[in-house]
Amino acid sequence: MTLIEDLLDLHIPQSVKLSPSGQQVLWSTSFLFGHKKGEHKQSTLWLAETGKQHSARQLTTGERNEHDPQWSPDGQSIAFISDRGKQGESSAIYLMPASAPGEAFPLTPAEHERDIAKFEFSPDGKAIVFISADEKTEEKKKREKEKDDVQVWGQDWVFNHLRLLNVASKEVTVLESRDVHVTDFAFSDDGSKIAFTETKTSHIESAYQFGTTFCVLDLRTKELVKLSHFPQGIRGPLTWAGNHLYFLGPKAETIKSSSQMVFKLQTDSPEEKVQYETHAYGETNCAMHLLKAGGDVLVLVQDGMHDQIRILAGHTLFSKKQKIETWHAAFTRDSDEIVLAVAQSDTDHPCEIFTTTASGGALVQLSSHGKPLADRTFGSCRFLSCPSSDGEVTLECPFLTPSAAPTDPAGNPTTPLPTVVLIHGGPYSRHTEAFDGLYFMWTPLLLASGYAVLMVDYRGSSGRGDAWARYAYQGCGTHDYVDVIAQTHCAIANGWADKERLVVGGYSQGGFLSYLASVRNGTHGLGWRFAASIPGAGVSDSDSMCFTSDLGFWQAENCGGTPWSQRKGDTRNRVGSAVWEFGDAVKAGVEIPPMLMLHGEKDERVPIEQAAAMRRAMESAGLVFEYVTYPREGHLMEERRHIADMGERVKGWVERYIGPGVQ
Numbered sequence: 001m002t003l004i005e006d007l008l009d010l011h012i013p014q015s016v017k018l019s020p021s022g023q024q025v026l027w028s029t030s031f032l033f034g035h036k037k038g039e040h041k042q043s044t045l046w047l048a049e050t051g052k053q054h055s056a057r058q059l060t061t062g063e064r065n066e067h068d069p070q071w072s073p074d075g076q077s078i079a080f081i082s083d084r085g086k087q088g089e090s091s092a093i094y095l096m097p098a099s100a101p102g103e104a105f106p107l108t109p110a111e112h113e114r115d116i117a118k119f120e121f122s123p124d125g126k127a128i129v130f131i132s133a134d135e136k137t138e139e140k141k142k143r144e145k146e147k148d149d150v151q152v153w154g155q156d157w158v159f160n161h162l163r164l165l166n167v168a169s170k171e172v173t174v175l176e177s178r179d180v181h182v183t184d185f186a187f188s189d190d191g192s193k194i195a196f197t198e199t200k201t202s203h204i205e206s207a208y209q210f211g212t213t214f215c216v217l218d219l220r221t222k223e224l225v226k227l228s229h230f231p232q233g234i235r236g237p238l239t240w241a242g243n244h245l246y247f248l249g250p251k252a253e254t255i256k257s258s259s260q261m262v263f264k265l266q267t268d269s270p271e272e273k274v275q276y277e278t279h280a281y282g283e284t285n286c287a288m289h290l291l292k293a294g295g296d297v298l299v300l301v302q303d304g305m306h307d308q309i310r311i312l313a314g315h316t317l318f319s320k321k322q323k324i325e326t327w328h329a330a331f332t333r334d335s336d337e338i339v340l341a342v343a344q345s346d347t348d349h350p351c352e353i354f355t356t357t358a359s360g361g362a363l364v365q366l367s368s369h370g371k372p373l374a375d376r377t378f379g380s381c382r383f384l385s386c387p388s389s390d391g392e393v394t395l396e397c398p399f400l401t402p403s404a405a406p407t408d409p410a411g412n413p414t415t416p417l418p419t420v421v422l423i424h425g426g427p428y429s430r431h432t433e434a435f436d437g438l439y440f441m442w443t444p445l446l447l448a449s450g451y452a453v454l455m456v457d458y459r460g461s462s463g464r465g466d467a468w469a470r471y472a473y474q475g476c477g478t479h480d481y482v483d484v485i486a487q488t489h490c491a492i493a494n495g496w497a498d499k500e501r502l503v504v505g506g507y508s509q510g511g512f513l514s515y516l517a518s519v520r521n522g523t524h525g526l527g528w529r530f531a532a533s534i535p536g537a538g539v540s541d542s543d544s545m546c547f548t549s550d551l552g553f554w555q556a557e558n559c560g561g562t563p564w565s566q567r568k569g570d571t572r573n574r575v576g577s578a579v580w581e582f583g584d585a586v587k588a589g590v591e592i593p594p595m596l597m598l599h600g601e602k603d604e605r606v607p608i609e610q611a612a613a614m615r616r617a618m619e620s621a622g623l624v625f626e627y628v629t630y631p632r633e634g635h636l637m638e639e640r641r642h643i644a645d646m647g648e649r650v651k652g653w654v655e656r657y658i659g660p661g662v663q
Contacts, residue, residue, distance in 0.1 A: 085110030207233030345435035386490035425508030450661020477576020511538020600633030
């Protein structure tokens with residue numbers, strides 16, 4: 001097997017859950033981005049003893065897609081979602097005793113095909129609440145079979161509803177059947193009420209266009225109260241503690257291009273309509289995930305390059321300059337000690353499950369998912385810091401040095417290295433140290449081939465608060481681009497990157513910036529240029545993205561506005577559109593580098609026409625390019641052979657244009 005195939009065989013931890021006692025850890029794993037190794041997705045459940053090194057054991061065969069495991073409140077049972085009924089097509093909640101894992105039985109009909117979006121035990125363990133859509137009627141199935149399936153916008157929406165499952169009887173009751181789309185829920189402390197969020201329709205843009213409504217349902221009286229409305233989509237999980245609901249949303253409230261912060265909403269207000277309040281984070285850092293542990297609310301925070309777990313109202317429990325992939329926390333029995341379970345990786349080691357305590361106990365590795373690569377080395381990480389070109393901010397990002405490169409005692413390269421500049425998507429995302437620093441295992445693959453990797457972070461990213469995130473608002477293609485150039489130049493000035501051997505690449509928003517770096521190649525006047533570029537699923541024209549992307553309204557927010565609301569002569573949206581700069585670049589003699597374009601044919605987020613436009617431009621100018629499309633694939637690749645092909649092409653393109661890596 002090739003290295004890329006070995007990398008794609010890695011088990012990636014997800015959905016980690018500590019037992020109620022804190023003595024055991026449960027999690028699922030899947031292949032990278034849940035890709036299919038065969039015809040169907042596969043996911044596996046694992047169990048380990050807290051604080052016991054390498055105690056992980058496999059609970060399920062891994063032949064089915066079994067994920068999102070949950071402990072019953074008494075810790076005696078494990079529930080999970082599985083497609084055992086009909087592989088690749090069904091979705092049901094299964095239950096098995098924790099003392100005899102593997103002996104599972106379905107609680108909901110095993111043959112049901114609608115996805116279960118979320119489920120959770122009631123505090124007493126007697127019920128499970130879950131979200132799913134109604135099954136297709138026989139009439140609808142018949143119409144689809146006969147291809148009598150005309151679709152009219154606004155009709156026949158498939159709504160997710162809130163449902164209550166009696167664990168003992170398996171009886172399912174629909175709690176909310178209105179024509180609204182339920183997106184999240186949370187139990188009150190005593191389990192007598194459920195708060196939930198809903199959007200107007202099930203279309204992905206609905207929350208961004210029409211906002212999110214908060215409701216509370218009394219399970220005893222069946223009384224439904226609409227609490228409040230937030231003007232944007234929110235991040236979860238929705239968390240109920242005491243008399244307040246907590247959720248994550250953009251600090252700017254009315255625009256998506258803003259930092260994520262914690263909001264709170266009072267649940268027992270005498271007012272008929274309750275107003276949410278800003279509560280914590282989002283000013284100089286970003287809140288990314290909430291968790292209830294005992295009576296406390298914990299929050300995952302991106303603070304610069306650090307990923308941190310904090311008590312919402314208090315101190316930091318865990319902090320590292322490494323990405324936390326998934327995490328959980330619980331109080332130990334008869335103690336105030338908080339046990340933490342985190343999934344992390346570093347440049348040289350794939351992601352594993354660790355446990356520690358909030359008081360500073362040892363970090364103990366429970367899993368050995370990276371064991372098949374134990375005889376390989378990849379590289380090390382240091383963080384580059386430099387001022388932005390306009391002097392307004394300080395930029396920071398990881399620089400990864402391949403293991404084969406000579407370094408000084410501080411770990412810095414002693415000679416300039418052939419370097420691939422990889423740009424993250426989003427734009428509201430950010431790099432810190434991780435094994436798979438971008439997507440699709442490009443980073444470890446390039447490091448193992450002897451190339452350094454500069455993981456640039458630009459204004460508009462997450463981790464540095466609202467002012468930083470707001471640079472993306474009607475500004476894509478401006479500060480983000482010059483930040484890529486500034487960090488690349490700093491790596492050259494440090495003596496880490498070889499200015500004669502540079503490649504730029506990225507995916508999604510990173511593909512967008514790779515297109516821009518290509519048509520602006522060398523125009524910064526700093527004495528260097530990129531020898532090749534690798535735009536993956538990138539945007540080349542903002543106006544057409546507004547028309548065709550499933551999140552076109554968000555694209556309009558980033559580029560300058562919706563084309564249909566602008567005057568005929570308004571060209572603001574062209575500022576960050578590479579195809580509109582292409583002609584002038586060719587006339588000015590810009591050395592547009594050889595370009596490897598990678599795109600899924602069924603991409604709804606960044607439709608394939610974005611790559612086709614640049615392919616036509618390159619072809620018309622007689623420039624070197626390779627245009628590679630992947631049938632059946634959406635924005636993120638799912639088929640193993642496609643991901644492997646993409647990795648090998650990336651490595652081959654880099655070697656072709658900047659030569660072999662360090663040996």
